[in-house]
Amino acid sequence: QVKLVESGGGLVQTGGSLRLSCAAPGGTFSNYGMGWFRQAPGKQRECVSAISWAGGEIYYAEAVKGRFTISRNNAKNTAYLQMNTLKPEDTAVYFCAATSDRYSATSRDYEYDFWGQGTQVTVSS
Numbered sequence: 239q240v241k242l243v244e245s246g247g248g249l250v251q252t253g254g255s256l257r258l259s260c261a262a263p264g265g266t267f268s269n270y271g272m273g274w275f276r277q278a279p280g281k282q283r284e285c286v287s288a289i290s291w292a293g294g295e296i297y298y299a300e301a302v303k304g305r306f307t308i309s310r311n312n313a314k315n316t317a318y319l320q321m322n323t324l325k326p327e328d329t330a331v332y333f334c335a336a337t338s339d340r341y342s343a344t345s346r347d348y349e350y351d352f353w354g355q356g357t358q359v360t361v362s363s
Contacts, residue, residue: 240265240336240352247332247357250324254361258319260334260354267315268292271342273350274308274319276330276359285345286332287319295343301327324361331356 246258260272273288287308288297296308307320317334335350
């Protein structure tokens with residue numbers, strides 16, 4: 239079992255930035271590929287970005303390419319999502335997730351084994 243704890247969400251104005259963190263205390267973090275997902279009210283959950291265990295494989299959704307950057311620090315058991323030039327349509331609950339396929343940067347949510355509780359990101363216009 240891997241416990242994931244997100245932090246860094248909040249309220250920001252359009253054009254602003256936030257950095258989300260996903261900590262996995264006590265686990266062998268490098269055994270997992272990591273993903274960031276989001277779900278807005280009334281919408282399906284979607285993958286925003288994903289990264290393999292060593293960062294060799296990275297995925298970005300088209301909607302966030304050029305604005306968001308995923309990274310990870312295996313020594314700190316933490317993954318990050320740097321979000322710049324935020325837009326109102328980025329408003330959602332953001333979740334991090336871990337897949338046992340450490341070589342994967344999959345966007346498919348059913349391939350993830352463990353999920354965090356989510357952190358709210360609200361972008362005001």
